[in-house]
Amino acid sequence: MNKTFNNKAWWLVLPVFLMVAFNALVPLMTVVNYSIQETFGNNEFFWSGTTWFEQILHDEAFHDSLRRQLIFTGLILLIEIPLGLAIALCMPRNGPWVSVCLVLIALPLLVPWNVVGSMWNIMALPDIGLLGKGINALGIPFNYTRQPISAWFTVILMDVWHWTSLVVLLCYAGLVAIPDAYYQAAKVDGARPWAVFRYIQLPKLKHVLTIAVLLRFMDSFMIYTEVIVLTGGGPGSTTKFLSIDLVQKALGGFDLGPAAAFSIVYFLIILFLSWLFYTLMMREEAK
């Protein structure tokens, strides 16, 4: 095939390029700007090289919040992805119950994030909250403002409640898209339900599951609002995840340089891990 090359076509890309520049590159460059310079206000900047990056990478507090973040996100993925898939598999495929289920499932996604935090904050209160009081009534000591385990339990439960729906909806859409002929062929071939799941449903859901894992990874890795409302990062700093740490550095301490370096490292970690998930989950495709 003959392709004609015409460099004037670049002009067509220009508007998009300008838009991306304004909403992504320019703000990002501001952060880069802060991360390699020192400022004492009055718009005076002094070159500081990689100092801030070195400081952040050797910062114990950063290490701790990164470790907490990785454990939290890992647990979230381990719980929400299988649970979402299981719920989607149990949902009806047709009939009047489909819309009822979909609306019920979608409800948590419509609640504003800080409201989710407040809801669970009140619900988990050990003296008046339904959940907190209930658990204590069972004889298990529960107080999320004092015990790290209670706090983690509540934070994870809240995130599962809030976001499993997204996984369910994605998986459900994927399941509905599988043509009937596959199920019919499986019946004719004498496949057991497990084989239908393993060889038809799971492979056909690969793409939506990849999207679900990526979205849940990115969102849970950046979690801020719900946790800050629920626990404020405590007790102590046991639920202080990366974004909470970052905000405290940047706004609390006004350490703009280290906070900017932190932001860039944070961004690079998300970028790298997203790439890793995508590559791992899609590697079969390349063959």
Next chain:
Amino acid sequence: MAEIRIENLRHSYSANPQGEEDYALKRLSITWQDGGAYALLGPSGCGKTTLLNLISGLLTPTEGRILFDGRDVSHSSPEERNIAQVFQFPVIYDTMTVFDNLAFPLRNRGVPESEIKTRVAEIADMLELTKTLHKRASGLTADGKQKISLGRGLVRPDVNVIMFDEPLTVIDPHLKWQLRSKLKELHLRTKRTMIYVTHDQTEALTFADQVVVMNLGEVVQAGTPVELFERPQHTFVGHFIGSPGMNVLPCEVRGGKALFAGIPVEAANIQAASGRGRAEIGVRPEFVSIAKSGIAAEVVRVADAGRYRIVEARSHGHTIKLLLKEGDEVPQSSTFLAFDPAHTQVYEDGWIAGAHR
């Protein structure tokens, strides 16, 4: 392998069917011999896929029975019926190799691995899949995938019947022909009962020993390709089979004669005509010829179809098509037509006069 007997089968997709129009498949009884090759032919939406899914057990009939070798299987699952089915679009298990795909129906039934190996090798050889046996099935072309579907149907040695639901729809035309002859060859080799659903008359007529023509949820005619061609039981069959289809002309039956526009026309089954109902004569374009006298007609259009020409003529307000061999002289405008009496039939209310209904 089994003889398949269908008794008074009816099916409706609605839970409580009210009238006849609620039935996708109207009352049907038919028997298919063990080892035969059958085709279900009909336009889209005529109920052929419904019938197929009833036989395979993917649907449960509203009324009637299906018997395999005299055993009632109307309410058995596809697995219990031990049938194989190939679908319109290739169904393959993406994550498996071609080998695993072919082995899947056997593994599900707990066949020992050594036997699976020989069986799969044999089928792969028949379908020319040996070279790709250890490749991932998802990487194959559409016809390769459909071959896998065929293979999964053939791999079990003991299936009662193999059913094909328009299996060549997604295949390129030049490969269609190959796969069709492959199927015919496989039928001759394995002697399984095969039922082939299609809306393509060429596929049906080349594949099957007996073709069942369906329309609007009913069987219109079941017969050999020759029977369907020479003695269509219904004008629908005449239209649907043959290219171009049969000429159907209104006529009057009076005094033991069929009259087309007042001109007496000899017909093979005129004795059977009751004289009641809407009478028509049917004659295929192959059996219409140019004559010195007879039915006056005007030549309207001539189309070249290679070895013969299709001549379209108008006579007394009706279109009559006829075929002329290559080299035969095409008459100029006004001419006369003659119908071959042995292949001209009288139809009453659409059905051939004297039909057992």
